[in-house]
Amino acid sequence: xxxxxxxxxxxxxxxxxxxxxxxxxxxxxxxxxxxxxxxxxxxxxxxxxxxxxxxxxxxxxxxxxxxxxxxxxxxxxxxx
Amino acid sequence: xxxxxxxxxxxxxxxxxxxxxxxxxxxxxxxxxxxxxxxxxxxxxxxxxxxxxxxxxxxxxxxxxxxxxxxxxxxxxxxxxxxxxxxxxxxxxxxxxxxxxxxxxxxxxxxxxxxxxxxxxxxxxxxxxxxxxxxxxxxxxxxxxxxxxxxxxxxxxxxxxxxxxxxxxxxxxxxxxxxxxxxxxxxxxxxxxxxxxxxxxxxxxxxxxxxxxxxxxxxxxxxxxxxxxxxxxxxxxxxxxxxxxxxxxxxxxxxxxxxxxxxxxxxxxxxxxxxxxxxxxxxxxxxxxxxxxxxxxxxxxxxxxxxxxxxxxxxxxxxxxxxxxxxxxxxxxxxxxxxxxxxxxxxxxxxxxxxxxxxxxxxxxxxxxxxxxxxxxxxxxxxxxxxxxxxxxxxxxxxxxxxxxxxxxxxxxxxxxxxxxxxxxxxxxxxxxxxxxxxxxxxxxxxxxxxxxxxxxxxxxxxxxxxxxxxxxxxxxxxxxxxxxxxxxxxxxxxxxxxxxxxxxxxxxxxxxxxxxxxxxxxxxxxxxxxxxxxxxxxxxxxxxxxxxxxxxxxxxxxxxxxxxxxxxxxxxxxxxxxxxxxxxxxxxxxxxxxxxxxxxxxxxxxxxxxxxxxxxxxxxxxxxxxxxxxxxxxxxxxxxxxxxxxxxxxxxxxxxxxxxxxxxxxxxxxxxxxxxxxxxxxxxxxxxxxxxxxxxxxxxxxxxxxxxxxxxxxxxxxxxxxxxxxxxxxxxxxxxxxxxxxxxxxxxxxxxxxxxxxxxxxxxxxxxxxxxxxxxxxxxxxxxxxxxxxxxxxxxxxxxxxxxxxxxxxxxxxxxxxxxxxxxxxxxxxxxxxxxxxxxxxxxxxxxxxxxxxxxxxxxxxxxxxxxxxxxxxxxxxxxxxxxxxxxxxxxxxxxxxxxxxxxxxxxx
Ligand SMILES: [Zn+2]
Numbered sequence: 004x005x006x007x008x009x010x011x012x013x014x015x016x017x018x019x020x021x022x023x024x025x026x027x028x029x030x031x032x033x034x035x036x037x038x039x040x041x042x043x044x045x046x047x048x049x050x051x052x053x054x055x056x057x058x059x060x061x062x063x064x065x066x067x068x069x070x071x072x073x074x075x076x077x078x079x080x081x082x083x
Numbered sequence: 084x085x086x087x088x089x090x091x092x093x094x095x096x097x098x099x100x101x102x103x104x105x106x107x108x109x110x111x112x113x114x115x116x117x118x119x120x121x122x123x124x125x126x127x128x129x130x131x132x133x134x135x136x137x138x139x140x141x142x143x144x145x146x147x148x149x150x151x152x153x154x155x156x157x158x159x160x161x162x163x164x165x166x167x168x169x170x171x172x173x174x175x176x177x178x179x180x181x182x183x184x185x186x187x188x189x190x191x192x193x194x195x196x197x198x199x200x201x202x203x204x205x206x207x208x209x210x211x212x213x214x215x216x217x218x219x220x221x222x223x224x225x226x227x228x229x230x231x232x233x234x235x236x237x238x239x240x241x242x243x244x245x246x247x248x249x250x251x252x253x254x255x256x257x258x259x260x261x262x263x264x265x266x267x268x269x270x271x272x273x274x275x276x277x278x279x280x281x282x283x284x285x286x287x288x289x290x291x292x293x294x295x296x297x298x299x300x301x302x303x304x305x306x307x308x309x310x311x312x313x314x315x316x317x318x319x320x321x322x323x324x325x326x327x328x329x330x331x332x333x334x335x336x337x338x339x340x341x342x343x344x345x346x347x348x349x350x351x352x353x354x355x356x357x358x359x360x361x362x363x364x365x366x367x368x369x370x371x372x373x374x375x376x377x378x379x380x381x382x383x384x385x386x387x388x389x390x391x392x393x394x395x396x397x398x399x400x401x402x403x404x405x406x407x408x409x410x411x412x413x414x415x416x417x418x419x420x421x422x423x424x425x426x427x428x429x430x431x432x433x434x435x436x437x438x439x440x441x442x443x444x445x446x447x448x449x450x451x452x453x454x455x456x457x458x459x460x461x462x463x464x465x466x467x468x469x470x471x472x473x474x475x476x477x478x479x480x481x482x483x484x485x486x487x488x489x490x491x492x493x494x495x496x497x498x499x500x501x502x503x504x505x506x507x508x509x510x511x512x513x514x515x516x517x518x519x520x521x522x523x524x525x526x527x528x529x530x531x532x533x534x535x536x537x538x539x540x541x542x543x544x545x546x547x548x549x550x551x552x553x554x555x556x557x558x559x560x561x562x563x564x565x566x567x568x569x570x571x572x573x574x575x576x577x578x579x580x581x582x583x584x585x586x587x588x589x590x591x592x593x594x595x596x597x598x599x600x601x602x603x604x605x606x607x608x609x610x611x612x613x614x615x616x617x618x619x620x621x622x623x624x625x626x627x628x629x630x631x632x633x634x635x636x637x638x639x640x641x642x643x644x645x646x647x648x649x650x651x652x653x654x655x656x657x658x659x660x661x662x663x664x665x666x667x668x669x670x671x672x673x674x675x676x677x678x679x680x681x682x683x684x685x686x687x688x689x690x691x692x693x694x695x696x697x698x699x700x701x702x703x704x705x706x707x708x709x710x711x712x713x714x715x716x717x718x719x720x721x722x723x724x725x726x727x728x729x730x731x732x733x734x735x736x737x738x739x740x741x742x743x744x745x746x747x748x749x750x751x752x753x754x755x756x757x758x759x760x761x762x763x764x765x766x767x768x769x770x771x772x773x774x775x776x777x778x779x780x781x782x783x784x785x786x787x788x789x790x791x792x793x794x795x796x797x798x799x800x801x802x803x804x805x806x807x808x809x810x811x812x813x814x815x816x817x818x819x820x821x822x823x824x825x826x827x828x829x830x831x832x833x834x835x836x837x838x839x840x841x842x843x844x845x846x847x848x849x850x851x852x853x854x855x856x857x858x859x860x861x862x863x864x865x866x867x868x869x870x871x872x873x874x875x876x877x878x879x880x881x882x883x884x885x886x887x888x889x890x891x892x893x894x895x896x897x898x899x900x901x902x903x904x905x906x907x908x909x910x911x912x913x914x915x916x917x918x919x920x921x922x923x924x925x926x927x928x929x930x931x932x933x934x935x936x937x938x939x940x941x942x943x944x945x946x947x948x949x950x951x952x953x954x955x956x957x958x959x960x961x962x963x964x965x966x967x968x969x970x971x972x973x974x975x976x977x978x979x980x981x982x983x984x985x986x987x988x989x990x991x992x993x
Contacts, residue, residue: 004277004279004304005278005279006278006279006281006304016281021736023740023744029745030704030745034890034891039895042891042892042895045704046704046705046892047705059744061736061739068743069739069740069744078450079278079279080450
């Protein structure tokens with residue numbers, strides 16, 4: 004049970020949160036400018052590193068805000 | 084003779100009271116303070132169970148949670164399978180039997196109560212042996228919040244087994260129990276160590292009345308943890324090492340000192356370290372004759388164990404090579420001691436091989452805020468254990484910003500000892516009877532076969548042989564297994580390593596984990612304002628998400644099919660009404676609300692005029708349908724959107740996610756109002772007349788109140804919002820009132836509709852009516868791989884908007900291909916009702932499916948059965964025959980368009 008630091012509420016149990024996957028995957032500014040392959044990369048491809056990973060969380064059972072943090076996927080330590 | 088093996092005096096059992104119990108059908112007596120195992124041994128019972136694969140007789144091998152052999156089934160007071168006799172606290176009236184492998188679960192629900200507890204503390208000490216008690220006492224002296232958990236019925240740990248310094252133990256335990264910031268939990272096993280010092284422990288509370296919780300699951304978040312979990316003794320692999328009467332030497336010492344029980348009359352001791360000499364001394368003092376101490380470090384060897392039901396004799400070879408057969412009923416074994424590293428391993432720490440200890444111990448480099456003290460760290464002498472515990476307690480208090488005081492520790496002088504021998508297998512005899520894992524019946528022969536196939540990893544051998552996979556998790560066998568494999572492979576055991584420990588440390592019952600979250604408390608039940616009426620009027624309910632929705636309302640003598648046909652008929656030919664309050668409703672407001680909804684829905688929403696309603700479809704970025712519903716424009720800057728019943732929370736989350744993460748510049752707020760508005764659908768050709776009766780001020784004419792518009796009006800004297808929406812193709816209204824006014828509205832509609840035979844209907848009828856019109860249910864007719872175009876909803880996809888979620892995906896080659904699965908209707912040629920999920924084949928003997936049935940019903944309006952289906956290239960197959968699979972064959976069906984009833988839409992306006 005990780006202790007996740009919500010920027011609004013402070014550290015709370017992992018079970019209060021929803022996971023949102025890799026952070027920083029922005030909706031493309033102009034989808035029509037992308038090839039099918041580039042669009043498919045946006046839709047379906049995400050990093051899966053062993054080590055630090057910037058990811059999104061939503062404090063769904065708390066303040067309901069989305070935020071990002073960096074977690075080490077090996078140790079589950081929240082790095083920042 | 085009763086308790087013939089109980090000593091005259093001594094031990095920590097209450098000899099003043101006798102507890103009667105039944106084991107394998109025979110009556111015995113023991114005392115409070117006994118385990119089932121110690122009480123059986125007191126009565127001379129060694130054989131308890133049989134090997135799960137070999138069927139060989141098995142006895143009591145250990146004295147605690149590490150026991151691999153003595154599996155029992157508790158029969159009374161409540162059946163519990165697969166407990167170990169060494170961990171079952173004896174009570175009066177216990178009925179148990181020995182178990183070979185699996186037991187039986189109770190057929191009746193468990194009448195016991197179980198509960199969950201949460202605790203936060205500065206210092207959590209796991210284990211109340213000498214190291215743990217010292218740590219707890221020092222930490223507590225600082226005023227820190229301390230929790231101590233220990234799996235035994237009293238504090239003391241290994242000292243209970245050696246009988247030393249019990250006065251100190253009792254004094255410290257009493258002080259801890261009395262300290263206001265300390266919680267001392269006995270009978271409590273820490274079973275899981277999770278991220279960020281989150282520890283789960285299970286507390287047993289025997290002997291309480293039934294209304295009090297039998298077990299509690301403690302979920303503890305600790306600033307710092309001190310692991311003082313001690314060490315488990317391990318065996319050595321030699322032929323016949325599984326016979327009843329073969330026992331770990333330290334466990335035999337525990338039986339003598341703690342329970343006042345002689346595990347036998349005449350013992351042979353086989354050891355590679357000093358601890359078994361101490362055990363032999365205590366046993367001898369209690370009256371057990373020690374026939375020989377065969378110390379492997381001095382060149383002794385064992386060449387035979389005689390006896391099947393019980394050890395009868397042991398053959399040793401002396402250091403000068405002479406074989407000696409010794410009569411004995413007990414063979415005490417010590418292959419060394421393993422620090423209990425399971426929790427450390429669960430916490431993310433690594434166990435490293437320490438050649439000096441001849442064991443694996445914590446590497447002292449765990450990332451979590453913990454430290455290990457005493458035997459768990461590989462320190463086996465009492466003085467060191469106490470000192471390490473005290474130091475750990477002091478550091479833990481300091482970490483909490485507190486200063487610890489001084490405590491009194493017992494005076495001990497640690498003896499000088501000889502280093503232990505790393506010993507795994509002893510030569511001679513049949514390797515198929517040299518057991519490594521007693522609970523899984525894995526032998527040296529099995530491990531030899533595994534390494535012979537080329538396996539080089541302990542993890543692979545574990546999975547191949549099942550060594551260490553039983554419910555004891557290889558507490559006595561894990562290190563031994565690695566040692567034997569290393570010998571077979573000719574590698575260092577440290578290089579091979581041990582297999583990973585995973586929670587739980589000891590088995591946990593599902594009942595304890597569930598706690599109070601059973602039955603009605605498993606999940607919230609949501610009911611509408613009209614629920615009591617539905618119940619009183621005989622509704623059958625179905626679960627839709629957490630909601631209870633009326634399914635159908637059978638009349639006297641009606642089955643479901645008859646009731647649904649009657650309800651459908653009323654909606655098509657007269658007037659009917661349904662409680663639609665469970666529809667998700669979200670209030671979307673703000674200056675950018677229209678822009679926001681344009682991006683979210685496939686349709687154009689911003690052109691909707693206040694007062695009007697539009698059906699809308701939402702897709703995910705991949706172009707697949709996510710939800711649908713209606714959008715009502717209340718004002719320039721305000722909308723009310725409806726969602727499917729099961730998807731309301733997901734849609735609100737979806738809106739929030741896009742607003743917060745992609746479009747924070749949009750000034751929009753979304754609020755769930757599902758439970759603020761109660762909704763009644765009034766459906767059928769006579770619905771206009773019923774509404775007119777109740778809303779005399781409302782112009783209900785075709786021209787005055789057109790399709791897909793809404794009006795605020797007074798209905799039955801209540802403030803209402805009436806929408807002209809139809810989910811059936813009939814003239815219909817959805818009347819929304821405050822949740823509090825729902826019953827009044829419903830009863831007024833019943834009264835006003837009585838002359839027209841108004842009929843309440845449930846979700847089944849709603850499904851039939853919508854399916855006759857080809858309206859899909861998201862999640863039933865779709866599965867996350869279906870686009871709006873696949874459903875025939877291409878008309879709801881805007882070509883004018885610059886962008887919306889999912890738009891780009893509609894031009895991907897995969898979403899544009901012509902042979903996608905499309906929603907079509909099916910008419911079974913033989914008139915049968917197709918099973919939902921039935922596969923659709925191109926011929927009676929084909930096996931490749933073109934698709935499957937998603938919805939299937941009897942239709943009152945069509946006078947026959949019909950179905951909806953997703954079929955590859957389905958719209959090109961209209962008019963053709965496919966074959967639907969049944970349990971016992973196939974049946975022909977004709978493919979049709981998805982709209983089977985009133986395709987021209989003539990009934991919509993009444
Ligand atoms: Zn928060």
